[in-house]
Structure formats: C-alpha cells, structure tokens
Amino acid sequence: MTAVTGFDAEAIRKDFPVLARTVHDGLPLVYLDNAATSQKPSVVIDTLREYYEQHNANVHRGIHVLAEEATALYEGARDKVAAFVGAPSRDEIVFTKNSSEAINLVAYAIGTGSAGFPALGPGDEVVISEMEHHSNIVPWQLLCQRTGATLRWFRITDEGRLDLSDLDTVVNERTRIVAYVHQSNILGTLNPVSPIVERARQVGALVLLDASQSVPHQPVDVTELGVDFVAFTGHKMCGPTGIGVLWARRDLLEAMPPFLGGGEMIETVTMESSTFAAVPHKFEAGTPPIAQAIGLGAAVDYLSAIGMDAIKAHEKALTAYALDALDEVPGLRIIGPRTAVSRGGAISFALGSIHPHDVGQLLDEQGIAVRVGHHCARPTCLRFGVPATTRASFYLYTTEAEVDALVRGLHHVAKFFG
Amino acid sequence: MATDLYQEIILDHYKHPQGRGLREPFDAEVHHVNPTCGDEVTLRVSLKDGVLADVSYDGQGCSISQASASVLHELLTGRPVAEAMSVLDSFTELMGSRGQLEPDEDVLGDGIAFAGVSKYPARVKCALLAWMAFKDATAQAVEQGSDA
Numbered sequence: 315m316t317a318v319t320g321f322d323a324e325a326i327r328k329d330f331p332v333l334a335r336t337v338h339d340g341l342p343l344v345y346l347d348n349a350a351t352s353q354k355p356s357v358v359i360d361t362l363r364e365y366y367e368q369h370n371a372n373v374h375r376g377i378h379v380l381a382e383e384a385t386a387l388y389e390g391a392r393d394k395v396a397a398f399v400g401a402p403s404r405d406e407i408v409f410t411k412n413s414s415e416a417i418n419l420v421a422y423a424i425g426t427g428s429a430g431f432p433a434l435g436p437g438d439e440v441v442i443s444e445m446e447h448h449s450n451i452v453p454w455q456l457l458c459q460r461t462g463a464t465l466r467w468f469r470i471t472d473e474g475r476l477d478l479s480d481l482d483t484v485v486n487e488r489t490r491i492v493a494y495v496h497q498s499n500i501l502g503t504l505n506p507v508s509p510i511v512e513r514a515r516q517v518g519a520l521v522l523l524d525a526s527q528s529v530p531h532q533p534v535d536v537t538e539l540g541v542d543f544v545a546f547t548g549h550k551m552c553g554p555t556g557i558g559v560l561w562a563r564r565d566l567l568e569a570m571p572p573f574l575g576g577g578e579m580i581e582t583v584t585m586e587s588s589t590f591a592a593v594p595h596k597f598e599a600g601t602p603p604i605a606q607a608i609g610l611g612a613a614v615d616y617l618s619a620i621g622m623d624a625i626k627a628h629e630k631a632l633t634a635y636a637l638d639a640l641d642e643v644p645g646l647r648i649i650g651p652r653t654a655v656s657r658g659g660a661i662s663f664a665l666g667s668i669h670p671h672d673v674g675q676l677l678d679e680q681g682i683a684v685r686v687g688h689h690c691a692r693p694t695c696l697r698f699g700v701p702a703t704t705r706a707s708f709y710l711y712t713t714e715a716e717v718d719a720l721v722r723g724l725h726h727v728a729k730f731f732g
Numbered sequence: 733m734a735t736d737l738y739q740e741i742i743l744d745h746y747k748h749p750q751g752r753g754l755r756e757p758f759d760a761e762v763h764h765v766n767p768t769c770g771d772e773v774t775l776r777v778s779l780k781d782g783v784l785a786d787v788s789y790d791g792q793g794c795s796i797s798q799a800s801a802s803v804l805h806e807l808l809t810g811r812p813v814a815e816a817m818s819v820l821d822s823f824t825e826l827m828g829s830r831g832q833l834e835p836d837e838d839v840l841g842d843g844i845a846f847a848g849v850s851k852y853p854a855r856v857k858c859a860l861l862a863w864m865a866f867k868d869a870t871a872q873a874v875e876q877g878s879d880a
C-alpha cells in the first residue's frame with residue numbers, strides 16, 4: 315500500500331548484478347548500507363569495461379583517435395553531470411576524487427586567497443553544524459588553525475533537526491563561509507537551505523552545501539538552491555569510486571587560487587612561474603580519473619532515465635514504512651527525525667543497550683548489511699549521548715521485503731542478547 | 733556463525749562482568765579507545781611486590797570488548813607481572829591466528845572462548861582493547877616502581 319505507483323524496485327534490482335548474490339552459504343544479500351556507498355548497475359560496469367577496451371587514452375593531450383575519443387567521453391561526462399544538477403555552465407563542474415577533496419579544495423582556496431578572493435584571517439568566522447560528516451568538519455578545523463579564524467556551529471535539536479534559533483548570531487558580519495550538510499548521513503535529516511542562504515547573503519558570507527547524501531536521492535538544482543558551492547561524490551550515486559564533484563559559481567571559481575598544481579591545470583609554465591588554465595581545468599591537476607568520470611556520466615544517465623522524483627518518492631514511502639516497522643521492535647530508539655517529513659532513507663537507531671557492533675554482526679550473519687559505528691559523525695553521536703549507532707540506509711532498489719527482513723533480524727538480535 | 737563468535741562464555745562475561753568498576757589504590761590508569769567503533773576502556777593496575785594486586789576497569793562497548801576485559805581481570809589479578817605478560821602474549825598470539833591456533837586452556841582459561849573471534853578481523857581489535865590497555869598501564873606502573 316505504500317508502494318509508489320509505476321515504480322518497480324524489483325525490476326530495478328535486476329540492473330544491479332551484486333544484488334543477486336548470496337552471502338554466508340546461500341543467504342540472500344539484504345544491502346542496507348547505501349549511505350556508505352551504493353551498488354553499481356550493469357550500465358556503469360559495462361561503461362567502464364568498454365572505455366578500457368575501446369577508448370583508453372589520456373585526455374586533452376593527444377591528436378590520435380583514442381585520445382580524442384577519451385577526451386570527448388570525459389568532457390561529455392561533465393556535460394551530463396552539469397545537466398543533472400542544473401548547473402548554468404558545464405565549466406562550473408570540477409571533477410575531484412570525492413566529496414572530501416571538493417570540500418578541501420574550497421577550504422584551501424579560502425585560506426590562501428587571491429586577487430578578488432580575500433584570504434581568511436583572525437577575526438573571520440567559519441560556520442558548520444554539529445551534524446556534519448568528518449569530511450565537512452576537519453577541513454574547516456585545519457583551515458581555522460592555519461589562518462586564526464574562528465569555527466562556529468549550529469546545534470541539533472532533540473528531534474535531530476538543525477537548530478536555527480540562533481541563526482542570526484551564529485551567522486554574523488564576521489562570517490565568511492557557512493558549510494553544512496544538505497542531508498545528514500547519520501540522522502537522515504534533510505536540512506533547509508533558503509533561510510541559511512538568506513542570512514548568509516545579508517552578511518556577505520558564502521554557502522557550501524555538502525550534498526553527498528542528497529544528490530543521489532532527490533532532484534537537486536544548484537541554481538534553485540542559490541548556494542555558492544555544492545560537493546558530492548560519485549560512489550554514492552551508482553557511480554564508481556574515485557570521482558567526486560565540486561560545483562561552484564563560475565565567478566568564484568575564476569577568482570579562487572588553484573588547489574593542486576600539475577599537468578593539465580596550466581596555461582604556460584616557465585622556471586619562475588606559471589599561469590593557469592581556464593576553469594574548470596585550473597582545478598584538475600594531473601591525469602584525472604577518466605574512466606571514473608565517464609562511469610559517473612553513465613550513472614547519471616541511468617538515474618535520470620528512472621527519474622529522481624520517482625526515486626525520491628520511492629525512498630520516502632519506504633522510509634515511512636520502515637520508521638513504522640522499526641517502532642514495533644521492543645527497545646528500539648530512533649536517533650534522528652521519527653517521521654518521514656524532511657528526511658531521507660538513512661535511519662540510525664539504538665537497540666536497547668545492545669552495542670551496535672553486536673547488532674551489526676548478528677544482522678550480517680543473517681545476510682543483512684548495515685553500518686555500525688559513529689558514521690564519521692562523532693560529534694552527532696556525542697550530541698545524542700551514544701558512542702555509536704546502527705544505521706540502515708536505502709536506495710532505489712531497496713524493497714519493503716528487505717525492511718521486513720531487517721525487522722525480523724532485529725527481533726532475533728534482541729532475543730540473542732536478551 | 734554467531735555461536736562461533738558469541739561463545740556462551742563470552743556472553744556470560746558480558747552479562748555478568750567480573751571485577752568491573754574502578755578501584756583504589758592503583759599505580760597507573762590508562763584510557764584506551766577504539767576509534768573505529770567508539771569502544772572505550774579505562775583500566776587501573778595496582779602492583780605490590782611485583783604482583784598484580786588488582787586490575788580494575790570500566791568501559792563501554794560491544795560484548796566482545798567488555799567480556800574480554802572481564803576475562804582479563806579474572807585471569808591476571810593476583811599474578812606476578814612476568815607471568816601476566818606471558819598470558820598477554822598468548823592471548824595476543826591467539827587473536828592474530830585467524831582461527832588457526834588451538835588455544836591452551838591451562839594458560840588462557842576463559843580466554844580460549846575468544847579463539848573464534850580471531851576469524852573476524854573487524855572484531856579482533858574489540859577483543860584486544862582491554863589487553864592493550866593493560867599492557868600500557870602495567871608498563872607505566874612498573875616504570876614508576878623502578879623510579880621510586
């Protein structure tokens with residue numbers, strides 16, 4: 315009854331070879347660790363193979379057939395990604411290794427500065443939140459240590475929402491950048507954008523959105539969001555590992571200093587100094603992850619064909635179903651929003667006093683893959699007074715039957731340690 | 733399977749930990765954490781004439797890490813330091829054995845129940861947490877003693 319009409323997760327599963335495998339001598343795999351990384355559809359795997367079998371060459375530096383094909387495929391992937399997130403220009407898409415590198419790139423640039431992009435210094439403030447992945451905490455801590463700027467953060471409410479009651483004091487005239495997570499990987503919370511952007515604009519601060527968990531699961535249009543930087547990572551959205559994306563407004567990219575130096579990112583080089591290539595190449599030093607970018611292009615095509623709206627609706631229905639079903643498990647406490655409103659399909663919980671490590675291990679014995687630990691968001695765990703959580707996270711191929719298997723599995727765990 | 737890892741002995745120690753709680757007097761105290769899963773243990777040793785008069789501990793974590801601390805307390809309290817160190821070596825060796833070693837009950841007591849854990853690389857660190865804390869604390873206590 316919660317199924318979304320016209321969306322056939324069972325049919326979609328056939329696109330993902332790994333979902334057909336069994337674990338522990340014949341148990342079907344129930345993969346509920348999608349917030350860590352998604353599985354890959356055949357089209358992506360085939361694209362990688364075909365690239366290496368038919369087109370492999372270095373990009374932007376050859377005049378032979380293969381080099382031209384590889385370059386066209388690589389740049390074609392940039393077009394696809396730009397269209398996927400509504401970027402006004404393809405040149406605003408910088409390929410990185412992952413989200414972490416994209417965030418580090420921005421942190422480095424703002425710490426170094428250049429003409430038209432003033433460097434951060436003492437007295438300046440950087441704002442993050444208590445809900446961040448370590449990838450959106452540590453680069454800013456390092457930046458503040460390096461420049462003498464001050465790190466501030468939004469807190470989390472008891473329901474697992476961003477506490478914006480002190481928005482006007484946390485974001486103030488001293489704030490240079492607000493960097494926060496669009497959808498939390500541990501709580502599942504989908505955070506608001508417009509009030510934060512509006513306040514940032516009032517005080518002239520930049521806004522970076524860590525969209526690692528939103529771009530894979532819902533339509534994201536960078537223009538509509540109105541932010542300055544968006545970071546996301548290919549492996550969580552059916553793409554290969556080793557490829558991530560920084561979208562940034564073109565005028566900012568043009569003003570920012572380069573991050574890594576090397577081949578590809580230059581215009582001319584003498585022994586004394588260099589001038590740099592136009593964006594986005596200025597930020598892509600060395601041979602890029604060519605096959606991975608092309609694979610990400612295939613993933614984006616795949617997701618677009620199914621439709622991000624449909625994927626979002628499927629996951630929302632599934633999340634509502636799961637929240638209800640988990641509520642029936644004795645002793646289970648959801649950590650994060652308890653309704654499917656403004657939240658995604660990553661559900662963290664505690665099961666009585668049973669340690670998440672033990673929960674995860676016993677679920678694994680039943681073929682159910684979840685993540686346990688602090689999910690690279692230790693401050694969030696501290697906020698909720700738990701050392702770790704168990705997290706189940708869904709994607710387009712997750713079914714109600716899998717949620718049922720999880721609930722049965724948890725009953726078993728509770729009995730085992732009871 | 734589950735019973736391989738979660739031996740009855742381990743579950744017993746987990747549900748009824750032996751010697752849990754931090755006690756006075758003590759010669760050294762350490763706090764060790766497993767950063768990947770957040771398991772923590774605080775452990776104290778009290779030395780008297782080269783003998784471990786008490787090993788007390790507190791902590792939070794999974795059944796494996798907590799049961800292991802309980803077994804350690806039971807096994808090592810009252811032993812001469814040198815002897816305790818050789819038990820520690822045996823336990824460490826067992827944890828590195830990937831299920832290939834037949835543990836010696838005369839040496840390891842209830843510690844033999846952890847043989848199955850050695851087949852789960854992700855859990856070996858849980859089992860070793862208290863033991864590494866013990867090694868650290870005892871080294872500190874011995875050093876202090878030699879200073880005095």
Ligand SMILES: Cc1ncc(COP(=O)(O)O)c(C=O)c1O
Nearest residue numbers: 412413414447449499524526547
């Ligand atoms: C919210 C969030 N931000 C950042 C990251 C980092 O992504 P990556 O490890 O691909 O750089 C992740 C993934 O673990 C995430 O969930």
